[in-house]
Amino acid sequence: MTSSQINLRQIVGQIGLWLSVFVIVSPAILFFLWMASLSLKFEVDNAAYPPVFIPDRIAWKNYADVLASNRFLTYFVNSLIVTGSATALALIVGVPAGYGIARMAAHKSAIVILIARITPGLSYLIPLFLLFQWLGLLGTLVPQIIIHLVVTVPIVIWIMIGYFETTPMELEEAALIDGAGRWQVFRHVALPIARPGIAVAFILAVIFSWNNFVFGIVLAGRETRTLPVAVYNMISFDQLSWGPLAAAALIVTFPVLLLTVLAQRQIVAGLTAGAVKGG
Amino acid sequence: MRPPSYWPFVVPALVVVLAIIIFPWVFTIWMSLNEWKVGSATTFVGFSNYLRLTSDPRFLEAVGHTMVYTVLSVVLPLALGTLAAVVFHQKFPGRGFLRGIFIMPMMATPVAIALVWTMMFHPQLGVLNYLLSLVGIPAQLWVFHPATVIPSLVLVETWQWTPLVMLIVLGGLAAIPTEPYESAQIDGASFWQVFRFITLPLIMPFLFIAGMIRMIDAVKSFDIIFAITQGGPGSASETINIYLYSVAFTYYDLGYGSAIAVVFFLLIVLLAAVMLYARQRMLWTEIASRA
Numbered sequence: 001m002t003s004s005q006i007n008l009r010q011i012v013g014q015i016g017l018w019l020s021v022f023v024i025v026s027p028a029i030l031f032f033l034w035m036a037s038l039s040l041k042f043e044v045d046n047a048a049y050p051p052v053f054i055p056d057r058i059a060w061k062n063y064a065d066v067l068a069s070n071r072f073l074t075y076f077v078n079s080l081i082v083t084g085s086a087t088a089l090a091l092i093v094g095v096p097a098g099y100g101i102a103r104m105a106a107h108k109s110a111i112v113i114l115i116a117r118i119t120p121g122l123s124y125l126i127p128l129f130l131l132f133q134w135l136g137l138l139g140t141l142v143p144q145i146i147i148h149l150v151v152t153v154p155i156v157i158w159i160m161i162g163y164f165e166t167t168p169m170e171l172e173e174a175a176l177i178d179g180a181g182r183w184q185v186f187r188h189v190a191l192p193i194a195r196p197g198i199a200v201a202f203i204l205a206v207i208f209s210w211n212n213f214v215f216g217i218v219l220a221g222r223e224t225r226t227l228p229v230a231v232y233n234m235i236s237f238d239q240l241s242w243g244p245l246a247a248a249a250l251i252v253t254f255p256v257l258l259l260t261v262l263a264q265r266q267i268v269a270g271l272t273a274g275a276v277k278g279g
Numbered sequence: 280m281r282p283p284s285y286w287p288f289v290v291p292a293l294v295v296v297l298a299i300i301i302f303p304w305v306f307t308i309w310m311s312l313n314e315w316k317v318g319s320a321t322t323f324v325g326f327s328n329y330l331r332l333t334s335d336p337r338f339l340e341a342v343g344h345t346m347v348y349t350v351l352s353v354v355l356p357l358a359l360g361t362l363a364a365v366v367f368h369q370k371f372p373g374r375g376f377l378r379g380i381f382i383m384p385m386m387a388t389p390v391a392i393a394l395v396w397t398m399m400f401h402p403q404l405g406v407l408n409y410l411l412s413l414v415g416i417p418a419q420l421w422v423f424h425p426a427t428v429i430p431s432l433v434l435v436e437t438w439q440w441t442p443l444v445m446l447i448v449l450g451g452l453a454a455i456p457t458e459p460y461e462s463a464q465i466d467g468a469s470f471w472q473v474f475r476f477i478t479l480p481l482i483m484p485f486l487f488i489a490g491m492i493r494m495i496d497a498v499k500s501f502d503i504i505f506a507i508t509q510g511g512p513g514s515a516s517e518t519i520n521i522y523l524y525s526v527a528f529t530y531y532d533l534g535y536g537s538a539i540a541v542v543f544f545l546l547i548v549l550l551a552a553v554m555l556y557a558r559q560r561m562l563w564t565e566i567a568s569r570a
Contacts, residue, residue, distance in 0.1 A: 020366045021377060027438055028383050034406060035395045051406050093291040100288030109289075116300050118547050120499045122523050123540040124299065126533055127306035150299050157292060186288065211388045213502045218528050228390040232506055235394060242398055249391035260386040264379030267386065271443065272450045 032257070038246035039063070046242040062247040072248070074223065075230040081141055082226055083209040086148035090156045090205055095198060098160020099190055110161065116154040121214045124150050129218060143219045144226065151212055152205040159204065159270055163197030164190065200270040203263050207256050227252040307537045315534030328538035338539065340514060341522040342546075344429065345498060348518055349550075351433040352440070352497035353490055359437065360444025361486065365474070367445060368452040382442040389439070393506035396435050397422070400507075422508050425515035432516055435503050440496065444489045451485030452478070487558050491551060498547050519543050 038046060042059045045052040066072055101109050124147060132143040167190065175185045216229035225233070231248050260267060311328055315321045332338050367378060384392065399407050400421035408418040421431040459477045468476075501520045504510065510517035510525070517525075523543060527536030 017366070017369055017371060021371065024363045024366055025377050025381050028380055028442075031392075031395070031438070032383065034399070035392075038395065038398060047404055049404055049409070051404070051409050089295075093295050096288040097292030100285035103285045104289075106289075112296055112300065115304075116296075118495055118551070119300075119304075119544055120520055120523070120540065120547075121501070122520060122527065123307055123544060124303045126527050126537055126540060127303040127310065128299070129528075130306075130533070146299065149295060153292065153295055153299070182285070182287075207386055211386075211390075213388075213390045213506070214524075217505075228388055228502075231388075231394060232390050235397070235506070245394060246398070249388075249394045253388040253391040256386055256388060257383055260383050261376070261379045264375060264382070267382065268378065268446055271382075272446050 035246055035250055038242055039250050040247075041243055043241060043243060059243055062243040063251070065244050066248045066251060072230065075225050075227050078141060078220075078224060079210060079226040079228075082144045082148055083206055085145045086152045086209050087202060087205045089145075090149060090152035091198065091202065094153050094156030094201070095160050095191075095194070096186065098157050099164050099186055099194075101157070102161050102164035110158075113154045113158050116150065121150070121212075125215065125218050132219065138219065139221050139224065141224050144215060144224065147215045147219065148209045148212060150215075151208050155205045155208060156201040159201040160194070160197060163194055163200075167193050196266075199263075200266045203259060203266055204270045207259060207267075210256055211253075307540055310534055311537035311541050313534045315532075315537070317531035317533060321534070324534070328535050329542070331535065332538060332542060337514060337517070338519075338522060341517050341519045344516060345518040345520075348429055348433060348436075348500065348516075349494060349497040351430070352436045352500070353493045355433065355437040356441040356444045356493055357486060357490055360441045360489065361448050361482070363441060363445040364448035364452055364482075365478070367449055382446065384439045385442045389502035390506045392439070393435070393503050396503075397507050400431060422516070423512060425512055428508060428512065428516045432504055432507065435507070436497065436500060439503070440493065444493065447489040447492070448482055448485050451482040455481045487554075491554055494550055494554065495547060498550065519546070 037053060037055075039062055040058050040060070041052060041055045041062075042057060045055045045057075045059075100106075128143070128147055132138050132146075137143050171193075172185050172189050175189050176182075180188075211228065212226075213228040213232065216226045217232065220226065220229050231245075231252050234245055234248055312323060312325060313321045314324045314328075363381070367374065367381070399405050400423070402408060402418060402420050402423060405421070407421065411418065419427055422428045455478070459481075460473065463473050463477055499520055500518065501524070504516055504518060504521055505524070508516045510521040519539065520543070523536060523539045526532050526539060
């Protein structure tokens with residue numbers, strides 16, 4: 001084989017590779033570009049056939065309209081509160097739990113996490129809906145914060161068990177021999193090492209809580225909707241104004257998409273380790 | 280020295296898990312044995328809610344829809360995800376960034392993407408029919424016709440979840456030693472032969488895990504179906520989960536809804552057990568054929 005033949009083979013291989021990469025990535029790219037295009041067009045262009053891909057006039061007003069409606073701001077704040085609280089609470093109880101389970105090698109307790117993973121979200125809703133009704137909590141954000149723990153707590157525990165199992169124990173043992181308490185060891189030795197693992201758990205808990213829809217449609221009232229529920233309700237109201245609808249959809253999912261691209265490495269690590277998803 | 284107890288670390292989480300996972304389950308089982316409707320008195324009825332399921336045509340139809348939906352939503356992402364993993368296993372510039380783009384569909388808010396898919400499925404103005412017209416395929420009704428609604432929803436589900444299969448298989452590919460590939464190259468094996476006889480058997484355990492996770496998620500699929508069709512047209516795309524929602528939160532028949540929830544959970548466990556059994560069988564036949 002001459003060197004020019006090898007070169008030719010390499011070039012053909014490279015072209016084939018890039019072609020396959022293009023084919024594989026394009027459904028995702030084209031979809032989100034089309035979403036952006038819908039959100040930036042006036043109704044005339046959105047109702048045109050054949051479809052207009054890049055409009056002559058850009059309708060920034062779609063975004064302005066969505067953001068200007070004061071309810072949208074309320075729903076955004078609701079989403080922030082629910083996701084923020086559910087994630088914070090999950091980290092507070094879940095990180096120590098993951099540590100304890102990993103150190104006790106209590107692998108059987110992971111079965112509970114597995115059950116939580118298999119159970120359809122609606123099954124939790126029936127009894128908890130009644131419970132919240134009895135407690136008179138419907139109409140506040142508390143029920144949603146609590147039920148989002150169903151999503152966030154298993155994610156955090158699962159990822160932290162995996163993470164603490166890989167962190168070295170020598171330092172912790174040395175600290176214990178030196179007379180440090182278990183809590184001090186956890187706080188000053190184990191926790192700092194586990195920071196990357198906590199980041200992974202945090203990111204995934206935030207994303208799956210933010211995206212959650214099924215809990216909100218049952219538990220949220222008019223004032224307590226989170227963004228996914230608010231967007232769903234917009235569908236039934238303005239079936240035909242695609243521009244603002246697409247703009248709202250993009251606003252809701254934009255934080256998640258940004259996080260996905262920025263924290264791609266952590267997300268991939270977390271998903272392949274635990275392969276968790278809530279709800 | 281007595282080994283330190285780690286129980287105090289676990290107790291808070293245990294309380295939370297008891298309250299939000301164990302308690303709901305126990306209570307659901309109890310409710311399923313009662314006639315329990317919102318706003319009226321509850322009465323113990325034993326297993327009659329379960330008996331009612333066996334002769335509820337809407338439930339049985341929903342089981343059928345769920346099965347079709349699940350099989351398609353496992354097989355298609357497995358096939359496409361494996362191909363994507365083989366490509367992403369190669370080294371090329373910008374791989375990390377493109378992998379980030381590729382997993383966007385599964386991280387994006389399901390309701391938001393469902394909304395855009397609904398627009399794309401629109402029979403007159405949708406971009407999908409326009410794309411079909413470019414290659415000479417007649418316009419489809421997509422999610423607006425009973426015959427095409429499930430395949431259309433599976434298209435969305437496949438678009439959404441192929442990346443997860445890709446990630447799991449990619450993890451498997453990273454663990455494969457390079458020796459078999461080197462000897463195959465010396466023997467002059469084709470790309471397809473290498474894939475079929477070296478790669479595929481080695482990534483089988485990962486494909487199995489991906490298939491299991493895909494099955495669990497596809498059976499439970501809710502957001503996409505609910506936001507795009509709500510089980511329609513008619514009840515053509517009503518899966519068990521969608522029917523469960525109607526029974527519990529449209530008709531507020533919580534006792535019957537609980538019975539559906541219990542049976543639904545058992546069905547998922549049963550499917551997982553069948554898959555495990557099939558995997559064992561495959562392993563044994565493989566070993567037997569070598570002997």
